[in-house]
Amino acid sequence: MISSLQARDRYTRRHCERVAKLSLDLAVIYELSHEACQEIYLAGIVHDIGKMGIPDSLLLKEAALTDAEYKTVQKHPEIGYRILERLGHLQFVLPGVLYHHERWDGKGYPHGIAGQTIPIMARIMAVADAYDAMTSCRPYRQTMPVEKAQQIVVAGGGEQWDPDVVECFSVWLGRRRATKKNSPDSSLIPNHSVVEQIAKAAKVVSR
Numbered sequence: 001m002i003s004s005l006q007a008r009d010r011y012t013r014r015h016c017e018r019v020a021k022l023s024l025d026l027a028v029i030y031e032l033s034h035e036a037c038q039e040i041y042l043a044g045i046v047h048d049i050g051k052m053g054i055p056d057s058l059l060l061k062e063a064a065l066t067d068a069e070y071k072t073v074q075k076h077p078e079i080g081y082r083i084l085e086r087l088g089h090l091q092f093v094l095p096g097v098l099y100h101h102e103r104w105d106g107k108g109y110p111h112g113i114a115g116q117t118i119p120i121m122a123r124i125m126a127v128a129d130a131y132d133a134m135t136s137c138r139p140y141r142q143t144m145p146v147e148k149a150q151q152i153v154v155a156g157g158g159e160q161w162d163p164d165v166v167e168c169f170s171v172w173l174g175r176r177r178a179t180k181k182n183s184p185d186s187s188l189i190p191n192h193s194v195v196e197q198i199a200k201a202a203k204v205v206s207r
């Protein structure tokens, strides 16, 4: 299943890996438990798995999406949830998969939940997902300058994103500028391929 996601398109695969790594970094700064940090990394890897159910004609479209097309793309969190909920061993990723497009102010999707009602896993992934989407090259737009994306995230705390998570993002930015590199806490990233990571996590969770 993960291989299918990875074969989907190169952007989706790389995007999922970057979201997983940044989510892990933010979770460490937020001081989530060691286990929760590993879970959020794996949830990041599979967070867009529902895009397997969205046609390429929409995901790779160069022109702006129509309202109807955008509504179709917005179904991917629920499609992903339905794919993964059947796999009992992967229940821990479900909050991130279903709610990573919710907003702190309640204007997100699919359920429009707000504030701390949104699980912390999803609040962290929402920041990582948005930042990576803004700084990545997509068929329909140019890459946004990194500084501008950083300003948008910092300005969106308390509105689009959890202000505490945005605070963690600012800490992450400060450290990144200081070290001039973006290296996640590699001791927390499970080794081996993504497929092995998920299988291993599933075994741990099922014990």
Ligand SMILES: [Fe+2]
Pocket (backbone or CB within 6 Å): 047, 048, 076, 100, 101
């Ligand atoms: Fe998504």
